[in-house]
Structures are given as C-alpha cells and as structure tokens.
Amino acid sequence: MSWAGPEDIYLSTSLASYLDRKILVLLRDGRKLMGTLRSFDQFANAVLEGACERVIVGEQYCDIPLGLYVIRGENVVLIGDLDTEREELPPNMNRVSETEIKRAQKVEREASELRGTMRKRMEFLDYD
Numbered sequence: 001m002s003w004a005g006p007e008d009i010y011l012s013t014s015l016a017s018y019l020d021r022k023i024l025v026l027l028r029d030g031r032k033l034m035g036t037l038r039s040f041d042q043f044a045n046a047v048l049e050g051a052c053e054r055v056i057v058g059e060q061y062c063d064i065p066l067g068l069y070v071i072r073g074e075n076v077v078l079i080g081d082l083d084t085e086r087e088e089l090p091p092n093m094n095r096v097s098e099t100e101i102k103r104a105q106k107v108e109r110e111a112s113e114l115r116g117t118m119r120k121r122m123e124f125l126d127y128d
Helices: 006-011 098-121
Strands: 022-027 032-040 046-057 060-071 076-081
Touching: 022 046, 032 060, 046 098, 060 098
Parallel strands: none
Antiparallel strands: 022 032, 022 076, 032 046, 046 060
16 A cells, blocks of 8 residues: 655645645635635635635625635635636726725615515415
8 A cells, every 4th residue: 555645745635735825715605715825724724814805796896905814614615726827807897995895785785685575575476
C-alpha cells in the first residue's frame, strides 16, 4: 500500500490548492464573499483576508469591504477559484456606492414581499 505524500495534497479535493489564492465563497443565505484564502480546517471553516461581499441588484453591484473574515463551514455552499486575469462582470453592470445598493436591496425586498402577499390573497382562485 502506498501513502499519499505532501506533494499529493494538491491533487486531492482539499482546499489546500486554494491557499493564498483569490476565491469566491457562496454562503447558505445567498451572500457571495470574495477574498484570499489564508486558512481552513476539516469542517470547511475558512479565513479570508481582504474579504468583500459582492451585492448584485439588477444591473447594479457593490463590493462591500469586510477585511479579515472568518466563515463557519456549515454556512458554506460552494468555494471556487477566481480567475484574476478575466473580467469578473458583464460590461452592462454598474458599480454603485454601498448606500445606493442597500437602498436597491430594500426596494427589491419590499417588491418581493408585495408579490408574496398578492399571491396569498389570490390563492382562492384555483385555476387547476
């Protein structure tokens, strides 16, 4: 039987291959965090350096700086490598300030809640 050596760790499915690289982390609540992976453990707990949260509403986006960020592994849905040489967003996306994106999020959330209440009111109309 042969044992895996330290050089084989980069060929595995471990997060070790992402160390010191810029990554994207999708969280269970839908947030998207970007930053440099500095540390992780067996539970997918991770430490991101220079982290920022990317918020996208329609054709507007904002990167909210978070600094050094610790992520609990149970909240991680996906971790992926970011290609730093490639354009990250389509050209039609407009960068806005943090206050503008928060305002746009609030409007979007209120519109979603309104659609939900309208659906509840119309449930008695069963078209099936």
